[in-house]
Amino acid sequence: MASDAVVHLADLGRPKDRLQFALKMHVYLCILLICVSLASLTVGATGITPWDMAAALLRGEAPEQMASIVLFDIRLPRLFMGIVVGAALAVSGAVMQGLFRNPLADPGIVGVSAGAGLGAILAIVLGGLLPVWLAEATGMYLVPFAAFVGGWGTTILLYAVSTRGGQTSVATMLLAGIALGALAGAVGGLLAYAADDRQLRELTLWGLGSLAGASWTKVTVTVPFILLALGVAMTLGRGLNGLALGEATAAHIGIRVQRMKNTAILTVAAATGAAVAATGGIGFIGIVVPHLLRLATGPDHRALLLNSALLGASILLIADMISRVIIAPAEMPIGIVTAFLGSPVFLWILLRNRGAVGF
Amino acid sequence: MMFARQRKSLLCLFAMCLGLLPVKTVSAETTDSKIMSLGISVTETVYALNQQHRLVGRDTSSTYPPDVLEVKDVGYIRALAPEGVLSVAPDLIIAEEGAGPRETLDILKDASVEYVEVPNEPTASGIVEQILIVGRALGVEGDAQALADDVAARLADAIAAADAQPQNRKRVLFVLSTRGGKITAGGAGTSADGIIAMAGGVNAIGDVEGWKQLADEAVAVAAPDVILMMDRGGDHGIDNEGLFNMPSIMTTPAAQSKSVIRMNPQLLLGFGPRTPDAVEKLSEALYDPAS
Numbered sequence: 001m002a003s004d005a006v007v008h009l010a011d012l013g014r015p016k017d018r019l020q021f022a023l024k025m026h027v028y029l030c031i032l033l034i035c036v037s038l039a040s041l042t043v044g045a046t047g048i049t050p051w052d053m054a055a056a057l058l059r060g061e062a063p064e065q066m067a068s069i070v071l072f073d074i075r076l077p078r079l080f081m082g083i084v085v086g087a088a089l090a091v092s093g094a095v096m097q098g099l100f101r102n103p104l105a106d107p108g109i110v111g112v113s114a115g116a117g118l119g120a121i122l123a124i125v126l127g128g129l130l131p132v133w134l135a136e137a138t139g140m141y142l143v144p145f146a147a148f149v150g151g152w153g154t155t156i157l158l159y160a161v162s163t164r165g166g167q168t169s170v171a172t173m174l175l176a177g178i179a180l181g182a183l184a185g186a187v188g189g190l191l192a193y194a195a196d197d198r199q200l201r202e203l204t205l206w207g208l209g210s211l212a213g214a215s216w217t218k219v220t221v222t223v224p225f226i227l228l229a230l231g232v233a234m235t236l237g238r239g240l241n242g243l244a245l246g247e248a249t250a251a252h253i254g255i256r257v258q259r260m261k262n263t264a265i266l267t268v269a270a271a272t273g274a275a276v277a278a279t280g281g282i283g284f285i286g287i288v289v290p291h292l293l294r295l296a297t298g299p300d301h302r303a304l305l306l307n308s309a310l311l312g313a314s315i316l317l318i319a320d321m322i323s324r325v326i327i328a329p330a331e332m333p334i335g336i337v338t339a340f341l342g343s344p345v346f347l348w349i350l351l352r353n354r355g356a357v358g359f
Numbered sequence: 360m361m362f363a364r365q366r367k368s369l370l371c372l373f374a375m376c377l378g379l380l381p382v383k384t385v386s387a388e389t390t391d392s393k394i395m396s397l398g399i400s401v402t403e404t405v406y407a408l409n410q411q412h413r414l415v416g417r418d419t420s421s422t423y424p425p426d427v428l429e430v431k432d433v434g435y436i437r438a439l440a441p442e443g444v445l446s447v448a449p450d451l452i453i454a455e456e457g458a459g460p461r462e463t464l465d466i467l468k469d470a471s472v473e474y475v476e477v478p479n480e481p482t483a484s485g486i487v488e489q490i491l492i493v494g495r496a497l498g499v500e501g502d503a504q505a506l507a508d509d510v511a512a513r514l515a516d517a518i519a520a521a522d523a524q525p526q527n528r529k530r531v532l533f534v535l536s537t538r539g540g541k542i543t544a545g546g547a548g549t550s551a552d553g554i555i556a557m558a559g560g561v562n563a564i565g566d567v568e569g570w571k572q573l574a575d576e577a578v579a580v581a582a583p584d585v586i587l588m589m590d591r592g593g594d595h596g597i598d599n600e601g602l603f604n605m606p607s608i609m610t611t612p613a614a615q616s617k618s619v620i621r622m623n624p625q626l627l628l629g630f631g632p633r634t635p636d637a638v639e640k641l642s643e644a645l646y647d648p649a650s
Contacts, residue, residue: 045446066445069470074441196569198437198457205438212440213462329416329443330434 022303025296029310033083036314040079043321045328046070073216081214082320083313084226085279088271090312091233093286094293094304098240099264100170106286107272111154111177114184116276117207119150124202125191143206144218144277151273154180159265168261208333209280211320222278229271230309236264237302244299282335284342285312295349315341394497395447397436398455400479400486400631402427404493405453407632408502416447418458423625423633441466453496455479481553481630483518487511490632506632513635514557521559521642529645531560532583532613535570537597542607543572550628555587557634558641575607583613585645590621620644 042049048070053063092107099105107113123146130142158180162172192203239260242250251257275282289312293304319337326332395416396402402421405411411426418436421427433443436455441463444452451473458464458476467474475496477489487507494503533551536543545551546567555562563583564573573581586602603614613619622644626637 045440045443047446066448066470069466070442070445073466073469074445193572201435201437205435210438212438213460215462215465218462324440324442327434329431329440329446330419331438331440331443333438 018298019300019303022293022297022300022307025293025303025307026310029307029314033310033314033317036317037079037083040082040317040321041071041075043325044070044075045324077216077219078211078214078320079317080219080223081278082211082317084223084230085211085275085282086285086313086316087230087309088226088275088312089282089285089316090289090308091230091305092268092272094290094301094308095233095236095240095264095268096286097290098236098243098301099261100174101244102174103291104287105174107268111158111180111184112151112269112272113276113281114181115154116147116151116273117281118154118184118188119146119148120144120206120277120280121188121191121203122146122150124206125195125199148273148277151276152269154184155265155269155273166258168258168265170261205333206280207335209282209335210323210331210333211279211316212324212331214278218278222274225274226271229267229274232263233267233271234305234309236260236267237300237305240264240301280335282316282338284338285316288342288346289315291346292349392450392498393448395433395444395449395452396421396454397439397452397458398477398479399423399625399629400489401453401455401477401493403625403629403631403633404490404506405497407490407506408494408497408499410497410499413497415449416444420625423629439463445470445472451475451496453477453493479630481550481628483511483514483557486514486630486632486634489630510632510635514638517635517638517642518557518559521557521638521646524559524642524646526646528559528561529584530563530582530612531555531585531587531645532563532578532581532611533587535589537602537605540605541572542575542578542605543570544578546571550630551587553630554627554634554637554641557638558645560585560641560645573607578607579610581611583611584616585618585620586613587620587622587627587641589624589627 042051046066048067050071053067053071056063056067089107093105096105096107097103120143123143127142158173158176159168161176162169192200195203239250239255239257242253242255243257243260245253247257272286290304290308293307293311297303297307316334316338319334319341322341323332323334323337326337392413393415394405394410394413396405396414397418399420399422402414402417403423405414406424406427414427414430416433417427417430418439419432419434420436431447433439433447436458438460439458444463444467449472452467453475454477456476456478464474473496475492477492477496478485479489487510490507490510491500491503494500494506497503532542533545533549533555534542535545535551544564544567545562546564546569547562548568549570552562552565563581564571564577567573586608588602599617599619602608602619603617608614620641622637622641626633627641629637
């Protein structure tokens, strides 16, 4: 079994071998992502495939309108959205776990998920109170926009609370994050109590997440934003490695700790905020993917960040394929699928490697 | 009543014809387009108009009449997946208000699937309007007018009969759920409020807006004479003993007289062509439980 070899390598703990393996992993995961992407374009309720369409084009026939809509307006934007959202969640998780030196950290820890959730609830429940011209101007983008603003707002508030004299205390941030999360949850609960039947169902569905709403408009707004944030996050590898030794040591070996913390927090808030705003709450990717990779290829962040992006994208695409075919022509919310897939795999790996979790 | 019976036998005849001549019954006009029906009331109206042979898709909540379960289910009405909808290849979608999400509807528009939205107000005029819009979309205006007239007449009769009953108006509490020992009930503006009023009852919490979870004391103050519930399983499946022993309900007149009515939720709250039957049934259960 390939996974046995992976686990074996992880247990040996020889840094040089591990880094080489982690770099090789880039190639494997790229191939995986390409295969999964092609599959994602092929699988769907209608049974239309790009190969049939290509064959029709080669024969000189015009493609059917239906086929081109399904491929170009439904599956392709969904593919892009799946790749960047999966990558954003996984990389954000890896960065947060490194920054907080805590295996339980996930993108939610900077308050971005709680804040985004609160923004979405506010928009769904109170959206009807907006003046008509504003409601018409914002239309269906009101909820994602509110989620994004809520996510960012919470992060900045949290950051302000935990920064004293130019020094950010990650311990304060962790605790304040829990408090703010509880507060956001309470306000959300209050609003949910005031919500009517329709709004409640909308809230539930938003909380479970879905890629089904991926339109080109959403993709053009979300994708460049997340890619920029991810690009910045990729440069954090060395700093996060240093930080694993403790803040003081990291500063002694020449890492500008405070600047790195700022960059890490802002990029995570941007990537997760945009991802959550576009697709709703999709759990588990941010925790499972980085830990899987740490077990397989070791804790070196230089390779871990890119690997997390590639594996996160692939796993989200696989979950999305399952969500759209398992009860076709209806669709399962993707958050259910990721949790169903993620939890047992994660537990199994933990049980096989008790004590081997490190970063 | 005569009319209804005739309609029923016609329906049987039609079904038999369909069985005997499996393919060739589709007419040459626009009435052979394939339709997808979203929402309980819309689907029931499609059946009442005898257009069910054109159905290629339905939403999860459309489960009456039982035959409709054979039709493909495209999911929850507010979370439709564009490709799922296109995979059943409808020419026309008739949807209750609030179907979505918007992104899906936009893509369907691009794919030139016709889309008709039908309001679903829990009032007599709302039902008539709903039937007429569905009929127009299906290209059977004549039948729809006849059905709407029939439903309106029967509904007016049922409401008048309920109004004419000699007893005091009963206070009715519609209990949606008793999950966790908390009562969630229908206040003003809900479909439950509408049907209670039509059947000659008074909504015990008519001063509360929408569906609400009630404090135990609020239930006691509302003092319902009768509890109305849905007869499906799950957390609605609380038995009478359990219901009347709930601290919130124990002190109410309903618990003392052990009065609970359980009805099929789609019949009760669907607000479609079957609503006159629902009014009759509920009114009978309220004021004439012996029969």
